[in-house]
Amino acid sequence: MAELLRTEGLTKRFRGLTANANIDFRIEAGTVRCVIGPNGAGKTTFLSMLSGHQPPSAGRIFYDGRDITALPVIARARIGIGRKFQTPTVFDNLTVHENIELSVLRVEPDRIARARKIEQVLEAVRLGDQRSVLAVELSHGQRQWLEVGLLLGNESRLLLLDEPTAGMTSEETAATGHLISRLAGELGLTIIIIEHDINFIRALRSPVTVLHLGKVLMEGSFDEVASNPTVRAVYLGTAT
């Protein structure tokens, strides 16, 4: 399969602290990857360097065969890198419909095609019935979906999802899992997910990258990772 994103020696230092150290990461187009690790492992920092919100201290990022290390957030968004933040970042005082419209507006100038696309996105993220509701009044889980909808609306090809199931009921979490599998399987989107919910990660059946103290501890299937003694020790806080 074709590689969509690759990092080489990606490193981020904040004064004395090394948040990410020498990360070599690679993901194929149309696949899903979970990035896990205990608090402070450097997961969000890693995502921020991919989305352009944090410049790396060293290392390079390649997207679609092109070095994007120096590109700012806006340029990365325009080549299809979309980010869902840890705290849902949507347009609180606008309706669900207006939220999605703002996202579609940039990529679809034609009015009729735009209306059609907005409907498709609303349906995909199961918010069709909430179209006239202000985003601030949605449940936490629905806000997460709305933000994923923003990324679908502007035709992102690489979705960076920071804790997409936070605050969701178990029913919503399961639906999110189905949505993610469908986006990768049917639309061929590439998805990197930071998650804590072990059941959610297991159900996704996607490869897992474990970060610990800013480094890649291991990569593998969920079962491999879950049965690895070092990983278990890291989560229990006894590894060095």
Place this chain on the structure above:
Amino acid sequence: MVRGETAVALALFALLALTPGAIDGYPIYILPQYLLFGVLAMSLGLLWGWGAIVSFGQAAFFAIGAYGMGLAMQAGLGAWGGYAGIVCGALAGGLLAAVAGYFLFSAGVKSTYFVLITLALSIIVEQLAVSQSEITGGYNGLFVDRMVVPLGPFGELPLSGDIASYYAVLVVVPLLYFALVALTRSSFGKILVGIRENEDRMTALGYNVSFYKTAAFTLSGALAGLAGALYATHAGFVSPSLAGVTFSTEVVVWVAIGGRLSLLGALAGGVLVSALSNYLSSISPQYWQLALGFIFILVIMFSRDGLAGAVAALARRLTGRRGAARSADASDGEARHG
């Protein structure tokens, strides 16, 4: 945008069109100037209400437009001097705003700093008007004739009479108002609202935020310059105080009192508050600004969204549609911001 605002605007413009039949004299002379202040207020309303950008520099653009008209009228263009003045005024205001906006927004200057820098812009323009006295007449100001409107094969319409002048302004102001309303409903207006609501999200969605802010500021400057040009030819006189800090601040007060989330509110704020200021200063030259300050505080205490916000809330209560904002079709996008 307040629901039903278009109907109210049409009614008010119709009322203004009938006014010269009922009264004459000073009100007919002065109303066009207040209406042009209303346009100046709308130029800020667009920025503040839709882009959440507060500019204390609107008077600078207004004054530049006014001087542009004054100089164009002296350039020996005959009947075309007025048209040239309008174009010059709008271009000059737009150009100054474009240059200032480009540097400020691409450098990421926001809120308080933007206020301070635009305030400084007014002071600079005022000082230039004073110091470049060979061109501007310095403190003595510049006298400007009433323009003539060339109508092609239909001859020329001089605006020296107050009635002709009144109706000329009353044609321009509604046109500008409805053009602005259309703009706020366009994709451009929606993108501005997105920037107002969440700038970081807009950037992460791939929008060039500083470009749109600069475009809005340019448009606002051009509109203020256009209003200034028309004001100059109507009032017949331009002086440096038009660019001053006091006048710049007054524009912000008009919009805050009228309602920054409604273009009609801003327009009405410009007309009513400038008329009120004029009246108050005639009865108490010392204390009128104090009185205006109290009115400002009272209005903001009772309705944060100004008179337009209060009227919209009242209308919702009377029609028993408190939830109307939410159940309204989202795609027309006009209900909530009242």
